[in-house]
Amino acid sequence: MPVPSTMFHVGLGAPGGPENLAVVEGRTPEPRAGEILVRVEAAGINRPDVLQRKGEYPPPPDASPILGLEIAGEVVALGEGVTGHALGDRVCALANGGGYAQYCAVPASQALPFPKGYDAVKAAALPETFFTVWANLFMMADLKAGESVLIHGGSSGIGTTAIQLAAALGARVFATAGSEEKCKACLGLGASRAINYRSEDFAAVIAEETGKAGVDVVLDMIGAAYFERNLKALARDGRLSIIAFLGGAVAERVNLAPIMLKRLRVMGSAMRPRTAAEKQAIRDELLEKVWPLLEAGRVTPVIHAVMPYCEAAAAHRMMEEGDHIGKIVLTFG
Secondary structure (H helix, E strand, C coil): CCCCCEEEEEEECCCCCHHHEEEEEEECCCCCCCEEEEEEEEEEECHHHHHHHHCCCCCCCCCCCCCCCEEEEEEEEECCCCCCCCCCCEEEEECCCCCCECEEEEEHHHEEECCCCCCHHHHHCCHHHHHHHHHHHHHHCCCCCCCEEEECCCCEHHHHHHHHHHHHCCCEEEEEECCHHHHHHHHHHCCCEEEECCCCCHHHHHHHHCCCCCEEEEEECCCHHHHHHHHHHEEEEEEEEECCCCCCCCCCCCCCHHHHHCCCEEEECCCCCCCHHHHHHHHHHHHHHHHHHHHCCCCCCCEEEEEEHHHHHHHHHHHHHCCCCEEEEEECC
């Protein structure tokens, strides 16, 4: 089937609320050198999409202004110099933008095959979340088998992924969540203890559960509001990996002494500003070390809702309400 010159996508009229999202028609992108063009069947929704919609996370200068950072579908065109992909391949990919659309051009080096037995919806729930978790928890924070980890936001797409991967690779997992239902979900995914942050102090629970030793790694998406307690919860030579600032980016009047006294490492990163080579390195490790876990059923994406792309505004509202467990995915007919 020839690629049409125009397509429908979710447009953003102006930065602001979900109501500013609407389906519009525009030109179909053409793949540049090193890119593949994918006919999108499904696209995952992520927190950075919400920030971009609000005007707080602008795309890089060379990226599509259309929202959407992870897609799944069929390869329909190849840019100059692309190898390792063929027309008709079923791939999921980390996009630099443009995912909420019928067609999306993505770097070939950021695309992976569907895991065996996966459909587009399950495959679309993988790239942004798995790239983020693998890069921050395993490549940067160097979580190893036999260590312990505290994962904040355990019921989110990031959290449900991190719990499963950490448990599957031999770590002892603790997770925080905001309701008993969400805590139960975390336990079902492999956490040894789920902490309801609305009724429990996670630092105190970690001290009790570890005999005051603390955990080796904390994966944090809250930021300032949790910073001091994260330092308290870490063991000697522990690592704090920060991936978002849902609780603020400025930590005031924080006691930094534990960083020195316990030889702690504090790190953070965002996925979008990483270079193409860095993203390819993450892709290669996922294919080698994580795809076998997905295909064996030891790890699987948790999907809360599947909605047509014309309901993107409702999907964004769902994410901001925060009652979901796992991923929200848009489909394209």
